[in-house]
Amino acid sequence: MEKITLAGGCFWCTEAVFSMLKGVTKVTPGYSGGNVEDPSYEAVSSGDTGHAESVQIEFDPKIIPLDKLLYIFFKLHDPTTLNRQGADIGTQYRSAIFYTTESQKETAESAKSKIPNAVTEITKYTNFYPADPSHKEYYFKHRASPYCVLVIDPKIQKLKKDFAGLLKK
Numbered sequence: 001m002e003k004i005t006l007a008g009g010c011f012w013c014t015e016a017v018f019s020m021l022k023g024v025t026k027v028t029p030g031y032s033g034g035n036v037e038d039p040s041y042e043a044v045s046s047g048d049t050g051h052a053e054s055v056q057i058e059f060d061p062k063i064i065p066l067d068k069l070l071y072i073f074f075k076l077h078d079p080t081t082l083n084r085q086g087a088d089i090g091t092q093y094r095s096a097i098f099y100t101t102e103s104q105k106e107t108a109e110s111a112k113s114k115i116p117n118a119v120t121e122i123t124k125y126t127n128f129y130p131a132d133p134s135h136k137e138y139y140f141k142h143r144a145s146p147y148c149v150l151v152i153d154p155k156i157q158k159l160k161k162d163f164a165g166l167l168k169k
Contacts, residue, residue, distance in 0.1 A: 001025065002061050004069065005032050005098035005128055007052035008077035009085025013152050014055045016139035017076050017159055020167050023063025028056045029138070030130040032098050033121075038129050047090040054098070056128050064166065066104060070097070070111040072163060076155050079118040086151060095120040098128075 008014050011029035019027040031044050034051030044051045059069060077085055079095045097108040097120060108122045139152050160167065
């Protein structure tokens with residue numbers, strides 16, 4: 001098993017997307033890349049902690065290699081917009097890859113190089129703080145909420161259309 005931490009806007013979106021993929025065994029929403037120990041959702045939302053809303057993904061690289069995860073990551077958020085994903089604005093919504101090994105760094109740099117004008121930061125992993133349980137599986141618990149219908153559902157539909165062969169049954 002391998003772990004990677006990714007930030008691509010709201011962690012409700014990224015958790016929903018990656019949890020549907022074959023080979024992904026665990027997706028934990030939380031915060032990474034900041035300078036405040038064990039921050040709350042409210043603190044991160046202020047934009048003052050330096051953290052990005054992130055997901056920590058545990059996956060089997062024999063089933064879904066990192067380059068494929070990163071391809072999906074780049075396809076399902078806008079890596080060319082600095083500190084913004086749709087209506088979510090601030091450094092907490094930045095695009096980032098937090099790598100743990102030189103191999104992950106090389107794979108991330110290669111994937112990013114294929115995206116013109118990408119602003120995704122590629123940073124050595126230093127910390128990850130899980131979000132409180134109310135954020136875990138948010139999409140699956142609140143599918144009828146306006147945010148899920150308007151923001152997450154289109155990402156899920158794109159995932160199902162473009163990556164159907166990679167989805168869990």
